[in-house]
Amino acid sequence: MIRPGKFITLEGGEGVGKSTNLAVIESYLAENDVEYIVTREPGGTHLAEKIRDLILDNHDEPMDAATELLLVFAARAQHLNTKIRPAIAKGKWVLCDRFTDATYAYQGAGRELGERFISALEDLVQGELRPDLTVILDLEPATGLNRASQRGALDRIEQEQIDFFHRVRSCYLEIAAANPQRCALIDASKPLLAVRDQLLETLEQRLRIFLDER
Ligand code: Z5A
Numbered sequence: 001m002i003r004p005g006k007f008i009t010l011e012g013g014e015g016v017g018k019s020t021n022l023a024v025i026e027s028y029l030a031e032n033d034v035e036y037i038v039t040r041e042p043g044g045t046h047l048a049e050k051i052r053d054l055i056l057d058n059h060d061e062p063m064d065a066a067t068e069l070l071l072v073f074a075a076r077a078q079h080l081n082t083k084i085r086p087a088i089a090k091g092k093w094v095l096c097d098r099f100t101d102a103t104y105a106y107q108g109a110g111r112e113l114g115e116r117f118i119s120a121l122e123d124l125v126q127g128e129l130r131p132d133l134t135v136i137l138d139l140e141p142a143t144g145l146n147r148a149s150q151r152g153a154l155d156r157i158e159q160e161q162i163d164f165f166h167r168v169r170s171c172y173l174e175i176a177a178a179n180p181q182r183c184a185l186i187d188a189s190k191p192l193l194a195v196r197d198q199l200l201e202t203l204e205q206r207l208r209i210f211l212d213e214r
Contacts, residue, residue, distance in 0.1 A: 005036070005092040006210050007084070007129070009099040012137035013168050014158055015148030016188045017195060018097055021137060024196050025095055028203045032211050037087050040097035042072055044079040051075035056155040063156070065111040072103050073121045080125065100126065101134060101175050101183075106157065109171035110164045133206050135199065136176050137188040141165035144188075 008025065010018050022038065029036045043052040055063075055071050076099075087094050100122055108118050141162060148158060176185040184202045188195055 002089070002091040003214065005088045005090070005094060006132040006207075007088060007094050007096070008207075009096045009101065009131040009134045010137070011098060011101045011105070011134055011172060012188060013105075013139060013141055013144050013165055013172065015144035015146070015151075016137035016139045017147075017192070018137060020192065021135070021186075021195065021199055022095065022097055024199050025135070025203065028200060028207075029093060029095065032207075034093050034211070035091065036093040036095055037083075038095045038097070039079070039083060041079060041099055041102065042075040044075075044096070045083050048075040048079045051078070056157060058156050058159075065107065065113055066117075068111065069103070069107045069113060069117065069121070072107060073125050076100070076103075077125045080129070085129070096131075099131060099134075101136070101172065104175060105168045105171040109167040110160065112167070131182060132210065134175075134179070134183045135202065136172050136183055136185050137195075138169070138172065138176075138185055139188040141169055 010022055010025065012018055026036070026038060041048075042055050043049040051071050051074055055068060055075070084094050084096070100118070103118050103122075104115060107113050108115050145158070145162070145165065148154070173185070176183040184206055186195060186198050186202065190198070
């Protein structure tokens with residue numbers, strides 16, 4: 001019988017270094033001979049990437065917060081059922097750049113929609129499925145936005161006011177504190193190499209048990 005793969009998510013505010021550190025997790029998995037796929041949210045499939053564009057592009061009318069929330073979960077349903085679940089069922093590990101914690105942080109806290117509707121949609125779309133490990137990169141929002149802005153034009157969400165990103169960060173810190181078994185918090189304000197070392201240590205502590213049971 002095939003042992004289901006593990007589900008790892010990477011989270012944090014703007015410019016915390018997710019893309020940079022995704023590569024660190026990938027090389028750790030490869031060194032440990034794990035068969036894995038890398039994907040992202042919103043997006044990850046052809047249709048879900050179209051929904052991503054709707055969410056992140058600038059439009060000539062403001063997007064309602066509930067519209068944004070429903071689009072995020074529409075993309076997630078597609079992504080989960082056509083890509084993530086099938087990969088896990090085949091024994092592949094899934095490394096996903098953002099997942100539902102981002103919805104709690106951005107739509108729940110940033111847009112101030114609260115947890116109730118997100119929790120209901122999470123149950124509807126995910127059922128019992130939750131990540132096995134979530135790495136949360138933590139950084140003061142002004143620093144992250146500064147890093148992100150050096151990369152080029154800001155998308156619709158990146159153009160929010162700084163208070164929005166403070167609420168996002170606080171929510172991620174609350175999620176990390178409330179779910180210590182699942183979440184590992186990494187200080188992303190340190191230089192790149194120090195963040196990488198901290199991340200590798202975390203992966204070894206949290207994933208060794210899964211690697212050994214294969
Ligand atoms: N969103 C949502 O609202 N609800 C949801 O449910 C989900 C998502 C799932 C897309 O995210 C957007 O979707 C996101 C939330 C929303 N908000 N926006 N906009 P994304 O993940 O695709 O994009 P992002 O958050 O904007 O990520 P990013 O800006 O690409 O940043 P990053 O990947 O975290 O950072 P990076 O590209 O690795 O690093 C940025 C720069 O900093 C780069 O030049 C690095 O070399 C540099 N860097 C990285 N680490 C360091 C350190 N330690 N020191 C110095 N410099 C560093």
